[in-house]
Amino acid sequence: xxxxxxxxxxxxxxxxxxxxxxxxxxxxxxxxxxxxxxxxxxxxxxxxxxxxxxxxxxxxxxxxxxxxxxxxxxxxxxxxxxxxxxxxxxxxxxxxxxxxxxxxxxxxxxxxxxxxxxxxxxxxxxxxxxxxxxxxxxxxxxxxxxxxxxxxxxxxxxxxxxxxxxxxxxxxxxxxxxxxxxxxxxxxxxxxxxxxxxxxxxxxxxxxxxxxxxxxxxxxxxxxxxxxxxxxxxxxxxxxxxxxxxxxxxxxxxxxxxxxxxxxxxxxxxxxxxxxxxxxxxxxxxxxxxxxxxxxxxxxxxxxxxxxxxxxxxxxxxxxxxxxxxxxxxxxxxxxx
Amino acid sequence: xxxxxxxxxxxxxxxxxxxxxxxxxxxxxxxxxxxxxxxxxxxxxxxxxxxxxxxxxxxxxxxxxxxxxxxxxxxxxxxxxxxxxxxxxxxxxxxxxxxxxxxxxxxxxxxxxxxxxxxxxxxxxxxxxxxxxxxxxxxxxxxxxxxxxxxxxxxxxxxxxxxxxxxxxxxxxxxxxxxxxxxxxxxxxxxxxxxxxxxxxxxxxxxxxxxxxxxxxxxxxxxxxxxxxxxxxxxxxxxxxxxxxxxxxxxxxxxxxxxxxxxxxxxxxxxxxxxxxxxxxxxxxxxxxxxxxxxxxxxxxxxxxxxxxxxxxxxxxxxx
Numbered sequence: 225x226x227x228x229x230x231x232x233x234x235x236x237x238x239x240x241x242x243x244x245x246x247x248x249x250x251x252x253x254x255x256x257x258x259x260x261x262x263x264x265x266x267x268x269x270x271x272x273x274x275x276x277x278x279x280x281x282x283x284x285x286x287x288x289x290x291x292x293x294x295x296x297x298x299x300x301x302x303x304x305x306x307x308x309x310x311x312x313x314x315x316x317x318x319x320x321x322x323x324x325x326x327x328x329x330x331x332x333x334x335x336x337x338x339x340x341x342x343x344x345x346x347x348x349x350x351x352x353x354x355x356x357x358x359x360x361x362x363x364x365x366x367x368x369x370x371x372x373x374x375x376x377x378x379x380x381x382x383x384x385x386x387x388x389x390x391x392x393x394x395x396x397x398x399x400x401x402x403x404x405x406x407x408x409x410x411x412x413x414x415x416x417x418x419x420x421x422x423x424x425x426x427x428x429x430x431x432x433x434x435x436x437x438x439x440x441x442x443x444x445x446x447x448x449x450x451x452x453x454x455x456x457x458x459x460x461x462x463x464x465x466x467x468x469x470x471x472x473x474x475x476x477x478x479x480x481x482x483x484x485x486x487x488x489x490x491x492x493x494x495x496x497x498x499x500x501x502x503x504x505x506x507x508x509x510x511x512x513x514x515x516x517x518x519x520x521x522x523x524x525x526x527x528x529x530x531x532x533x534x535x536x537x538x539x540x541x542x543x544x545x546x547x548x549x550x551x552x553x554x555x556x557x558x559x560x561x
Numbered sequence: 562x563x564x565x566x567x568x569x570x571x572x573x574x575x576x577x578x579x580x581x582x583x584x585x586x587x588x589x590x591x592x593x594x595x596x597x598x599x600x601x602x603x604x605x606x607x608x609x610x611x612x613x614x615x616x617x618x619x620x621x622x623x624x625x626x627x628x629x630x631x632x633x634x635x636x637x638x639x640x641x642x643x644x645x646x647x648x649x650x651x652x653x654x655x656x657x658x659x660x661x662x663x664x665x666x667x668x669x670x671x672x673x674x675x676x677x678x679x680x681x682x683x684x685x686x687x688x689x690x691x692x693x694x695x696x697x698x699x700x701x702x703x704x705x706x707x708x709x710x711x712x713x714x715x716x717x718x719x720x721x722x723x724x725x726x727x728x729x730x731x732x733x734x735x736x737x738x739x740x741x742x743x744x745x746x747x748x749x750x751x752x753x754x755x756x757x758x759x760x761x762x763x764x765x766x767x768x769x770x771x772x773x774x775x776x777x778x779x780x781x782x783x784x785x786x787x788x789x790x791x792x793x794x795x796x797x798x799x800x801x802x803x804x805x806x807x808x809x810x811x812x813x814x815x816x817x818x819x820x821x822x823x824x825x826x827x828x829x830x831x832x833x834x835x836x837x838x839x840x841x842x843x844x845x846x847x848x849x850x851x852x853x854x855x856x857x858x859x860x861x862x863x864x865x866x867x868x869x870x871x872x873x874x875x876x877x878x879x880x881x
Contacts, residue, residue, distance in 0.1 A: 245773050252775040256680060259672030260689060263745045267696050270707045277710065324595030332592055344870065346599050351796065351866040352859065353803025355830050356606060358837075359855045363609035367843055423602050430599070454581060456588045484700025487805035487830070491837045491851075513702045513806075520706055520810055529710055536703050543698065 274540070278533025286534055290499045291515065295526030300535055302498040303515035306414065307542075309502060310511055311483050313418030314425065315475065321422075322429030323471060329430070330437040331459050350427035358491030361420025366493055368409035405506065412493035413506045420492045424485065425478040432474020436467040469557030473550045480546040484539065486513035512539050610859055613852035620846060622646070628853065634816035634832075636850050646850065648857060650816035654826035655802055655858075658737045658812065661822055662801045665741030667794055670748030671783075674790075677749065678756040679778045690750075697746040704739040705810030712738050713811065716823075726823065731813030734822040739811065740804050744797040751796060755789020756782050788872045795869035799862045805830040829858045 289299030325346075333339040363369060371378045372393050374386050384394050393411060398404040410416035440463050448458035464471075489511055496518040498510045516535040519527040618625050622641045631647015638645045673693065677686050712735040713728070720726040759782050767777045783790065813825030814835055827835075833851045841848040 245776070249773045249775045252778075253680065256672050256676040259669045260676050260693075262669055263673060263696060263742065263749075264689075264692055266742045267692065269711065270699070270703070273707060273711045274703070321595050321598055324592050325598060328592040328596035332589055333596060342596055342599060345603055347870060348863065348866050349599060349602060351799060351862060352606065353800075353805070353830065353862055355803065355805045355833055356610070356855060356859050359833070359852060360602075360606045360609050363613065364605055369609075369612075370843070423605075426599065426602065454585050456585055480698065484698075484702070486700070486702045487809075487834060490834055493837070496838075513700055516706070517702050517806065517810065520702075520709065532706055533710075536706060539700060540703070543700075547698065 271540075274533045274536050277529050278531075278535075278537045281530045281534035282537055283534075286531075286538065291497055291518070295524060295531060298519075298527070298531055300512060300515045300538075302501060303510045303512045303535075304538070305501050306494075306498065306509035307483055307511040309505065310414055310418050310421060310489075310509065311479050313414060313505065314421040314482050315479055317419055318422035318426055318429050318478070319475060322426055322475075323433050325426075325430045326433035326437055326471075327459060327464075330434050331455065331463065346427050346430055350431065354424055354485055355487040355491060357420055357424040358488030360423065361416060361488060361492040365410045365416040365419045366412060372408045405504065407506045411506075412495065412508050414502060414509045415505050417489050417492055417494055417509065417511075418505075420488050421482045421485065424488055425482050428478040428481065429475060432478065433467075433471045436470025436474060437463060439470060440466045466559070469553050473554045476546050476550040476553070480543050480550070483511075483542060483546070484513055486511075486517055489514060490517075512542075606859065610852055610856040613849055614856040616844075617846070617849035617853045620849070622846060623853075632818050634827075636832075636836075636847055641846060648829075648854060650818050651827060651829045651832055651854060652857070653818055654733065654812070654816065655828040655830070657733050657820070657822060657826060658740055658804070658808055658828055659798050659801045661734060661737035662741035662744060663794070663798050665738060666744045666748055666797055666801075669741075670745045670793070670797065671752055671790065673745065673749040674752035674756060674793075675778050675783070678753045679774065679782060693746045693749055696742060697750075699743075701743065701804060701806040702810070704743055704807040705736075708735040708739040708807060708811035720823070728823045729813070729825045731811060731815075731825040732823045733812050733826045736808045736810075736812035737801075737822065739807050740801050743804070743807065744800050747800055748793045748797040751793035752786070752790045755786035755793065758789070759785040788875055792869040792873040795865050795872070799865040799869070802865075803830065803858065803862050805834060809834045829854045833858075 285297060286299045287304065288301060289297055290302055291300065292298040329339070329342065333342070367373075370376060372384070372386060373379070374388060378384070379386055379394075386392060386394055394408045396406055398406050407413065407415075410419065444462050444466065445458050448462045453461075494514055495508050495510050496514060498508060502509055512535060516532050516539065519532040519535060522528055617623060618628070622643065623646045624643050627643040628646055628648055630649065631644060632649050633645055633647050634650045635645040677690060677693075681689060713730060713732065716732070716735060717728045717730075721728045763781055763785055764777050767781045772780070808828045809831040812828060812831060814827050814831060815825045816827040816832070817824060819826065832854055836847050836851045841851070
């Protein structure tokens with residue numbers, strides 16, 4: 225009698241406990257699902273909002289005209305050209321150094337404190353706000369610490385001919401070759417912008433390239449060494465060709481980050497209104513995100529709401545295309561070891 | 562010894578082995594240069610920020626103490642004096658964005674991470690994860706537009722029209738809200754990596770004791786991955802502190818010591834953009850002030866990144 229009572233209390237307690245825990249399980253499940261869905265919902269709302277406001281304004285004028293005082297004529301031709309050139313230059317500058325650093329760290333670097341420090345440093349650089357890179361670019365590339373300003377000790381020492389004015393500085397042709405024009409300091413040119421962007425994406429390029437190189441199995445390298453070749457030969461003929469699709473994917477993804485960056489280029493001194501197409505890499509320039517920002521700050525709704533949204537649509541399409549190409553490359557050249 | 566010497570001098574005229582070794586050394590040196598380049602970038606950042614910032618503090622119109630403690634930031638005021646160069650309103654604005662966006666992104670990011678790591682099937686995960694990462698890939702200027710054209714109008718309609726609470730057109734909350742959305746994927750992705758690194762055996766041990774999935778997630782997986790999760794939180798917050806365009810566009814340009822998120826404020830980053838957009842000449846007090854603010858910003862994010870890296874390192878030591 226007594227024992228039965230205890231058992232029945234116990235099972236009752238057990239059942240209550242189970243149902244309470246199952247209820248908690250269900251509630252938790254719903255909360256988790258909601259937290260994922262919230263982010264996705266915001267993504268959807270954002271894209272719909274921009275498409276609704278901007279779609280009608282994605283018209284030929286957007287690609288054919290410069291910014292205009294009449295919203296119906298305004299376009300962002302110079303910004304599109306600027307973005308394309310800056311991104312190409314950024315790729316040109318960051319690829320060799322980034323891949324070189326990745327090769328060094330994966331294939332050459334000894335296990336020592338310097339290597340540890342380089343690794344720590346790269347991770348730290350990846351966390352530096354992009355605006356700080358803009359300030360670095362302004363001082364190092366844009367002004368070059370004022371070395372080439374009028375009457376600086378350096379200019380006086382070497383008797384360098386300096387042009388005055390906002391776009392002044394020392395202009396010369398490297399080795400007297402007509403297409404190798406150099407301006408020092410780099411000023412507010414596309415070269416300065418692209419170098420700034422290169423430093424910004426460098427940590428990402430290095431990290432992505434390292435992953436691609438690391439994915440090449442050691443047996444491939446050992447096969448090469450067994451034939452008596454050198455380290456660089458193995459790297460150049462075996463490791464890099466196999467890792468190349470991965471490196472390229474990482475490169476495209478890094479550049480797609482650079483193309484959306486606004487702040488560093490504003491700080492570096494990119495212009496907001498450029499009514500011409502750049503003729504050389506030393507010209508002043510603007511890029512798509514800066515043009516969008518400029519439109520957002522204008523009071524009229526046509527600029528602030530519609531043209532800005534149209535510009536964003538163009539930017540997003542470019543981003544999706546770049547990401548699509550990257551994913552395609554990764555899928556096409558993916559090797560399972 | 563003698564034999565070796567004579568042999569090497571005999572072929573040294575053209576020795577392919579030596580040419581090859583020489584080339585190998587040159588290439589190794591070039592690659593080493595690329596590897597060390599990243600250190601030069603860090604040095605460049607520190608030198609360029611702090612050299613200009615020191616130039617700013619050496620001016621008679623400002624001083625370091627009032628800069629760090631002053632509560633007025635009026636760099637454009639006609640009277641240039643130390644009282645007008647107190648950075649605290651900008652730091653207050655930045656921290657307000659960080660706190661609000663953090664309190665949105667931390668729970669949602671952690672929830673998403675638990676869902677992806679513990680609940681979602683592989684197929685669902687392979688769909689959801691790229692979609693979440695899409696959020697991280699959207700340019701920040703787009704988030705700024707979204708805050709201004711979507712979040713603020715809704716805020717105004719709900720709070721101002723329904724409840725009568727005044728909402729300014731540029732306000733900290735809208736900006737912080739979109740920054741929160743922006744850092745959800747960062748927090749989710751790093752926390753998820755930490756949770757997936759928790760050994761399966763720990764989960765199975767808990768299941769064998771009759772634990773539910775909820776209990777396994779919250780009492781086994783999350784505590785085991787805690788250092789990774791904390792480091793994800795710190796990285797997310799540090800990203801929010803450095804965020805520029807969304808807060809420049811949506812949070813306004815009025816440095817203020819306020820705690821009301823519906824007021825307009827100015828963050829450190831927004832101030833830097835404001836001055837740069839207005840073309841402050843090199844060497845002027847405004848041109849230099851952005852470097853003092855930039856150095857403050859860099860120091861804050863740098864310290865946070867170091868802390869998070871050291872926490873993450875400890876967590877790696879446990880499971881590898």
